[in-house]
Amino acid sequence: MDQPRQRILFETGMAVLELLRGGIPANLNPDSYEEDDERQYAEVINRLIQCVAEIRDFAIPLSKGELRKQLPRTQNLIAGPLKELHARLSHLTWQAQQIADGDYSQRVDFMGDFSTAFNRMVITLDERERALKEKLELLAAKTNELGAANMELRKEIELRKQAQESLRQAKEEVEESYRKLEIKTEEAERMAIEARIANRAKSDFLASMSHEIRTPMSGIIGLTSLALQTDLTDEQKEYLEAVKSSGDILLKLINDILDLSKIEAGKLEFEHVDFDLRKQLDTPIRIMKSQARAKGLELEAFFDPELPLFFRGDSGRVRQVLINLIGNAVKFTETGGVYVNVQRISSEPASGTRPARHQLLFAVKDTGIGIPTDQQDQVFEKFRRVTGQEGGKREGTGLGLAISRSLVEQMGGRIQLRSRPGEGSVFSFTLTLEQGNPPESADQETSRSVPSPGASLRVLVAEDEPLNARVAEGVLDPWTRELLVVSNGWEAVQALRNGDFDLVFMDVEMPRMGGIEAVHRIREGEAGEKCRNIPIVAMTAHALTGDRERFLQSGMDDYISKPLDLHDLAAILNRFTDGKAAMPDDPSEEVHPSGRVLDRRRALLRLDGSEEIFQELLDLFSTELPNLISEFKAASDAADIKSLERHAHSLRSSTGAIGADSCSAIAAQIETHAREGSLDDVHSLLPKLFEELEKVRALLSGST
Secondary structure (H helix, E strand, O other), X not given: OOHHHHHHHHHHHHHHHHHHOXXXXXOOOHHHOOOHHHHHXXXXXXXXXXXXXXXXXXXXXXXXXXXXXXXXXXXXXXXXXXXXXXXXXXXXXXXXXXXXOXXXXXXXXXXXXXXXXXXXXXXXXXXXXXXXXXXXXXXXXXXXHHHHHHHHHHHHHHHHHHHHHHHHHHHHHHHHHHHHHHHHHHHHHHHHHHHXXXXXXXXXXXXXXXXXXXXXXXXXXXXXXXXHOOOXXXXXXXXXXXXXXXXXXXXXXXXXXXXXXXXXXXXXXXXXXXXXXXXXXXXXXXXXXXXXXXXXXXXXXXXXXXXXXEEEEOHHHHHHHHHHHHHHHHHOOOOOEEEEEEEEEEEEOOEOOEOOEEEEEEEEEEXXXXXXXXXXXXXXXXXXXXXXXXXXXXXXXXXXXXXXXXXXXXXXXXXXXXXXXXXXXXXXXXXXXXXXXXXXXXXXXXXXXXXXXXXXXXXXXXXXXXXXXXXXXXXXXXXXXXXXXXXXXXXXXXXXXXXXXXXXXXXXXOOOOOHHHXXXXXXXXXXXXXXXXXXXXXXXXXXXXXXXXXXXXXXOOEEEEOOOOHHHHHHHHHHHHXXXXXXXXXHHHHOOOOOOOOOHHHHXXXXXXXXXXXXXXXXXHHHHHHHHHHHHHHHHHOOOXXXXXXXXXXXXXXXXXXXXXXXXXXXXXXXHHHHOOXXXXXXXXXXXXXXXXXXXXXXXXXXX
């Protein structure tokens, strides 16, 4: 091959090699070739180089994502597809712009997998755009809610600020109020101290006034009672009975005022002891019986036989309420009667250490004048008195019902009234009481019975008031064989040192040496060793709460209030004599030491001197005596201990009322033994009882 041809081949080969390497070789110079075919070949190589350069200039930006408006002018196998690719990429760019503007309906339909991936991307973008819109909408809603909450929070903050300011102001006001309260508290404490001092002074005044008033009243009532037992003209008897009645009314008024004072001061105290409810009911019936009989009224009591006998509570307060209600009923009843009923409403059985509890209803019904409807809400108020149907006289102090209501309510009960003018009234009250226990020994029961008359007691009385000393002599005389009255505690100590006594009645307030100091000295042995344990009974007009406890703590053994009540006095004598009231040498005189079947003087003393009532009792007893003896014998033959107890209880009261004290004393012993279940002891006493009853029957038959 010649050299020129070799050159063209070499230069074209180098150009192609450069193109294959990705470069753009320099154009060949056709004019440098001699041959026409060489020059043509060089031009072809130059066009190839130009075409490759244009395609390269177009493809490289295209590969970088640059779409040029100037397309290559080259028309060949490579340029055509590139132009097609350019066109499609331009359209794809437009579609992408539409998608960017939110048109997710655009779809690509070339390049196979690219189209699928691109279209999936568009769908995903669409879905995400929708989700984003929803979230944006939700965010907007939440933002609105947050804005509203923020507004509420601002309001709340403002309110909190206002509240804090109010709180600060309130705190300052509270601190100021507290400061004022401290001042008021100090003032109240000072006033309370002054009130306690005043209340103590009031109590002391009441105690002193009680003593000062009750002392002469005791003398008046006692001496009047003694005078009524003497031979009197009808006119004298009428005057003395009026004096005694007025004294009793005044004494009751004093007691009511003292009770009211204690209630208002909150100083009223209540006992919680075992007591026989049936006997507590007997007492007001016995007290009011003579007044009812004098007016021609029936006075009957009905006691639920299913109730237990013994309860636990304040028997004295229960009795006080019953006396008030029964007394009012008798006072305002002119015809018909007064009827007392005690029954059980409900019961709770015992549980563990808690005893059984019973709710009781006490009702006092009368056939009296009744109470006008417009006054029924007022009768329990202090100083309210009922006006009779005639519209004139008002009776009573107006304190009894007020005191009764306070007593019942403080015992946990309730008092009520039902009444119609002209038809009578029913006063009732409820109490819930624990079931109590019977006395532990017979002594506790026999201490309530009346001692036999003609007892051989040696009694010392210390009393500085002459009137009360005379009353004490009069009421104690039937039970004593020796009675010495001294006027102060010092004389009492000396009398005990030099004499021999069984029992001492000691006044509390006396000149030179009071009763409490005297008792202290006696217990210390100043009256001799033999008198250290002698029974001493406080005898005073004191009637305030705590007096009895104070006297007992001072060394006294019991307490009796003046004016002396014969039943209370009898109970005390029986408690401390321990049989000394009836211990003569002759066994037959053990139950009847005086030799008298009926003690008329003693019976009249118990009946306030009423001969008419005494004769009525004798007639009634004479009529019932055969039945009493028959019932006793039948119960004895049947060994019916409950019936024996019941008959003995009834006989004790009836024989005591007519002055058959020996019978009454034996009946009391039988009642005690029967209650204890000692049938042998009961049988041992029945012959003595029947013997005494036969003496009574013979005496009554002879007198008729």
